Amino acid sequence: MLFTTDSTGLAVKAKLFRGLGDPSRLSIVDTLRGGPLTVSELVTATGLSQSNVSNHLGCLRDCGLVTAEPQGRRVLYRLSDDRVDELIALAESLLADVARGVYECTRYAAVNGTQGSRLP
Amino acid sequence: MLFTTDSTGLAVKAKLFRGLGDPSRLSIVDTLRGGPLTVSELVTATGLSQSNVSNHLGCLRDCGLVTAEPQGRRVLYRLSDDRVDELIALAESLLADVARGVYECTRYAAVNGTQGSRLP
């Protein structure tokens, strides 16, 4: 895959984006933009299973996108940095103009089938 | 996976981030931040195979992150919007502070093994 040295930190940057590149994780992060929530509150808000939310939170936490604050037997999660919010806001702004393209994108990052072709 | 209605466009946003969430694609996009390039120039710059670059460009193009401009038998690619550059710059800024966490992140978006655990 090359990038053995990766002096530009490309792999790390890619990881950050991939952290936000899953609907479930993004749903969690997006929900947290409204303020800190516990795991069970996130489970309710997102409709995902508890173990699924916990797994994704583990990823987001490891990646530094969210921080965890134990409160008794609950754990309160919040976005780790305002720039996480900014990142999503910027993406939304961009999507306002190129959304159609993204909808039609079926290569990689696809929903149904790989390497789908565009209109013939 | 829920998100049947997706009134917030979460799946689309996730796709956008995932478009940037692969080292090869990010390498291409990052290279294009320096200015428009043809496919073969991108092949040289990234060290990826021609078919691989072309496939990723197809994804990025479909997603609206880059635009293609045929020039004879070459095709010139460029970032479709300044905000694509801003998005990466913002991510870099964020990474300057949370990079360590991302390095250590081995869940999903992982490099070696799935659901890797943090230090025992």
Place this chain on the structure above:
DNA sequence: GTATCATATCAGTGATTGATGATACGATGA
């Protein structure tokens, strides 16, 4: 101490991803 609640971890699995090599397509120049 025991029961219960909240969260985290684990094993297993189907589906998706990203890469490769071969090939097709289209445009240019000889």
Place this chain on the structure above:
DNA sequence: TCATCGTATCATCAATCACTGATATGATAC
């Protein structure tokens, strides 16, 4: 026209991902 260059597409495949269900851990209440 033919050869060649530049790009796109295709088939295939190993590796990874995200999910589920079960279980472990840890904290509070009784």
